[in-house]
Amino acid sequence: MDEIDRNLVVALQENGAAGLAELSKAAGLSVSATAERVKRLEERGVIRGWRIDLDPVAAGCPLLAFVFVAMRPGKDDATFLRAMKRHEAVLECHTITGAWCYLVKLRLADIAALEAFVSDEVRGQPGVERTETILALASPKETAILPVAAAQEE
Amino acid sequence: MDEIDRNLVVALQENGAAGLAELSKAAGLSVSATAERVKRLEERGVIRGWRIDLDPVAAGCPLLAFVFVAMRPGKDDATFLRAMKRHEAVLECHTITGAWCYLVKLRLADIAALEAFVSDEVRGQPGVERTETILALASPKETAILPVAAAQEE
DNA sequence: AATGAAAAATGGGTTAC
DNA sequence: GTAACCCATTTTTCATT
Numbered sequence: 302m303d304e305i306d307r308n309l310v311v312a313l314q315e316n317g318a319a320g321l322a323e324l325s326k327a328a329g330l331s332v333s334a335t336a337e338r339v340k341r342l343e344e345r346g347v348i349r350g351w352r353i354d355l356d357p358v359a360a361g362c363p364l365l366a367f368v369f370v371a372m373r374p375g376k377d378d379a380t381f382l383r384a385m386k387r388h389e390a391v392l393e394c395h396t397i398t399g400a401w402c403y404l405v406k407l408r409l410a411d412i413a414a415l416e417a418f419v420s421d422e423v424r425g426q427p428g429v430e431r432t433e434t435i436l437a438l439a440s441p442k443e444t445a446i447l448p449v450a451a452a453q454e455e
Numbered sequence: 456m457d458e459i460d461r462n463l464v465v466a467l468q469e470n471g472a473a474g475l476a477e478l479s480k481a482a483g484l485s486v487s488a489t490a491e492r493v494k495r496l497e498e499r500g501v502i503r504g505w506r507i508d509l510d511p512v513a514a515g516c517p518l519l520a521f522v523f524v525a526m527r528p529g530k531d532d533a534t535f536l537r538a539m540k541r542h543e544a545v546l547e548c549h550t551i552t553g554a555w556c557y558l559v560k561l562r563l564a565d566i567a568a569l570e571a572f573v574s575d576e577v578r579g580q581p582g583v584e585r586t587e588t589i590l591a592l593a594s595p596k597e598t599a600i601l602p603v604a605a606a607q608e609e
Numbered sequence: 610a611a612t613g614a615a616a617a618a619t620g621g622g623t624t625a626c
Numbered sequence: 627g628t629a630a631c632c633c634a635t636t637t638t639t640c641a642t643t
Contacts, residue, residue: 316505
């Protein structure tokens with residue numbers, strides 16, 4: 302993960318459809334050396350996959366919600382986590398510090414779908430003690446582009 | 456946005472590097488018709504761009520944090536929002552229901568960077584009244600793949 | 610469906626460390 | 627001796643008719 306790799310990754314985050322010709326300019330390398338670098342970044346798991354950036358409204362999931370979840374101690378979190386992993390409405394599920402156990406990020410079609418999901422899939426899970434649901438009214442910023450640190454040679 | 460478009464978009468979310476040959480199978484169309492569909496999905500803004508899925512640890516931002524922000528009423532949220540949009544550590548900034556005004560999702564290198572960011576860039580902004588910072592200890596699920604609803608013809 | 614153009618994978622050869 | 631890069635060729639993929 303040197304300076305060249307970092308430049309490649311930054312360029313690919315901006316435009317994942319960039320060809321090797323364009324990437325080679327960003328990297329200051331030949332086309333084949335650039336191809337070699339990108340391939341190794343995939344092999345090493347730095348690049349985990351190639352995706353499209355999809356408009357949530359067009360995808361039919363305009364509603365964004367966060368649900369905090371508290372579990373009863375000593376209970377089976379595994380069942381709850383399995384349910385979260387299974388449902389595609391769950392974009393994220395984090396174990397967090399503070400008063401709550403989990404923070405779940407959801408994308409759904411509408412309020413009715415949210416009500417059904419929280420009631421059936423969250424509060425219906427064994428071990429769930431308390432929940433709190435928060436709606437996003439607007440999202441001034443929402444990106445999947447990660448900051449790439451300058452430090453840390455491999 | 457018919458059934459075929461939905462199939463294409465689902466396939467491209469799983470593998471954005473899929474060629475037209477592979478996509479045409481998923482869509483049940485000819486290669487050229489598939490190319491036409493993908494082009495129109497881009498033009499209509501359904502596909503907003505092409506990205507890579509990058510490993511946050513390799514990118515040098517392993518620390519994931521959420522910051523709740525309350526603003527003083529009648530103050531200039533614009534300055535705060537401009538700062539959030541400017542900083543690449545800010546992945547998301549949502550206006551939310553409940554006791555807080557904003558929920559900010561951050562990716563940073565370490566605790567020192569978090570302390571500096573919250574202190575300087577969040578609490579340092581005019582109009583910010585109160586904040587609460589929560590750390591993610593683990594992320595059992597974290598994806599950018601959106602659920603694609605079956606309903607709503609265009 | 611077929612063509613021409615463009616891009617990407619491959620193999621061999623070169624240099625620098 | 628190893629690793630990174632460069633160049634030329636083959637193969638695949640993509641846009642046009």
